[in-house]
Amino acid sequence: MGRLRQKGKAGAAKAYVTRTSAIKKLQCSLADFRRLCILKGIFPREPRSRKRANKGSSAPTSFYYAKDIAYLAHEPVLKKLREHKAFAKKLSRALGRGEWSDAKNLEDNKPVYRLDHIIKERYPTFIDAVRDIDDALCMVFLFASLPSNARLPPSLIENCSRLAAEWQLYVMHTRSLRKSFLSIKGIYYQAEVMDQTVTWLVPYQFTQNIPSDVDVRVMLTFLELYQTLLGFVFFKLYTDSGLVYPPPLDIKKDEGGAGVGAFSLQSTSQTASSAPPKAKAVQIEGRTVSGKDVRQAIKSMAGVEADGGEAAVQTADSNSMEVDEEFVPHPSTSDPQSTMTLTTLKALAALPQSLTTSLFSPYTFYLSRETPRSIFEFIVRSFGGRIGWPASSGSGSPFDESDDSITHVIIDRPVLEGTSETTEERERRSRRKYVQPQWVVDCINAGKILLEEPYTQGSTLPPHLSPFGEYEGAYDPTAGLTGQAVEESESEDEDVVLPDAEEDEDQEVQLAEKKALRAAAAANDAASLRAAELAAEVAGVDFGTFEKEVRKSRKKSKAAPKDETEAAEQDMNKMMMSNKQKKLYEKMKYSQNKKASERATLEEKKQQLQKQKKREAKAG
Secondary structure: OOOOOOOOOOOHHHHEEEHHHHHHHHOOOHHHHHHHHHHHOOOOEOOOOHHHHOOOOOOOOOEEEHHHHHHHOOOHHHHHHHHHHHHHHHHHHHHHHOOHHHHHHHHHOOOOOOOHHHHHHHOOOHHHHHHOOHHHHHHHHHHHOOOOOOOOOHHHHHHHHHHHHHHHHHHHHHOOEEEEEEOOOOEEEEEEEOOEEEEEEEOOOOOOOOOOOOOHHHHHHHHHHHHHHHHHHHHHHHHHOOEOOOOOEOHHHHHOOOHHHHEOOOEHHHHHHHOOOOOOEEEEOOEEEEHHHHHHHHHHHHHOOOHHHHHHHHHHHHHHOOOOOOOOOOEOOOOOOOEOOOOOHHHHHOOOOOHHHHOOOOOEEEEOOOOOHHHHHHHHHHOOOEEEOOHHHOOOOOOOOOOOOOOEEEOOOOOOOOOOOOHHHHHHHHHOEEEOOHHHHHHHHHOOOOOOHHHEOOOOOOOOOOOOOOOOOOOOOOOOOOHHHHHHHHHHHHHHHHHHHOOOOOHHHHHHHHHHHHHHHHOOOHHHHHHHHHHHHHHOOOHHHHHHHHHHHHHHHHHHHHHHHHHHHHHHHHHOOOHHHHHHHHHHHHHHHHHHHHHHHHHHHHHHHHHHHHHHHHHO
16 A cells, blocks of 8 residues: 555645745744845745645745755854844843943944855856856946935945946956947946856946835845855956955045046065065074074975985975866766866966957047046956046046047037137147047947047937847848848839829820739749730830839749748647647747837838938939
């Protein structure tokens, strides 16, 4: 006889736990439970049968895996939260009784939890952490632009600004920036770090207001985790590049609005040479013995050893100096043909760098006062260019506006007529090129220096396209129209032009032309095609128009049976699918048809604009 299964103690009822029962099991509040789930990466699950998972009840509720809740029960952060709850009760009692010394002692011994172990659990390798810092960077840059209030202390905003500046410093130092896009939401950046693509969003420097319907507590919990993650990642990136972390901050420059320039990058070799270790001296039997004497005595003792021992010590020293060991692939016993290759830090450092990283190195830029300094300082310096700005945009500019090495001026205001210029200013303007900010971003997205004429001051800019991966077959404003759209536009142009060219002809002639074109479209064999050609010639139809009509009819006749066969094959394939596969297939087809209709709408608008330009050119 098989084992009896009791209702509510096996299957989905055992595998899933409701949120209420999870909170009772962990003995914590709802806010602490949410914080734990965010920190540990645990989220609600959807069972196949909600009624079975809820032991026969159909009430709406959230479900979690029972194993996840058991995993949370042993979390050290949960223990610290319980200690903090007891601390809060003791502190309120001491303050209520007026016991100020006890309250001060309690505040000094306040329980504080750390998230280092959670970072190590969720990101077992460094590459995993780098791959997952997109959201962390977006959150840090967002909070760095928010004003401080009762819910957001100034120390939190300051720490986010420091992390954002440290990331920008590293990207500029390693020239890892690849793409950028100026959107309505903000500025999108994309960089390649450790052979991983990192994309983040930076809001514009406007006064931000926190909406009342946003739960800031949830965002602060995410921010707490992301700050710890970025601290680990930045320390590893800086130390691998031979830089000191955290980079020193010049308080005077920071107070003057220097921004990223207030931080200075220092190599570890400079700090080691600038601060040599002091030798310790010890008194032994009335004689002073320093560390240098001890090292010399050790060397003299090592010289007494045999030659073989010296060789062994040298090989051990040489092996200890190796930082990154090369991985040697070995064939598998089950499949000798396949070998596995692993990427090492040395292999990543040896990858060829793109030539576009030094795109702006021959040029020197100067920012006009209305252009955002933080954006273009970061972009230009990431591609090897020099950049300066006026004193109104902050301190720390390496040169002023009168510098003769300036080649480009980034300006974003219209051309003013009737302004009086001195001879020196006129000569300076003739030597420089005045471009709008979009030129800088379009150059790095194109990977080359574009012509400055379409981006000059006051001119209408070309479309600013997103450089990030679009779906295949997406609409491209810079590309020409598709073949079908071109043919339709040509035929419509002919329909428009023909009546204007033949206004003096009778209606009978026009009817004869239409009849001949219909016969050309309906011609199937060579004899009927020849008869239609003669009828078109008698009616006065141009031979080029006749050929276009024949080509269009043949394309339609070829496409019709092909579409019928494809539709029949799709119907047969759908008959072999399950219900789940059919729903998924219908969703895919719906999204494809939606994208195709959007593309057709945009091409139709472009076609109408082209026709309007042609008519205006003819009228002019």
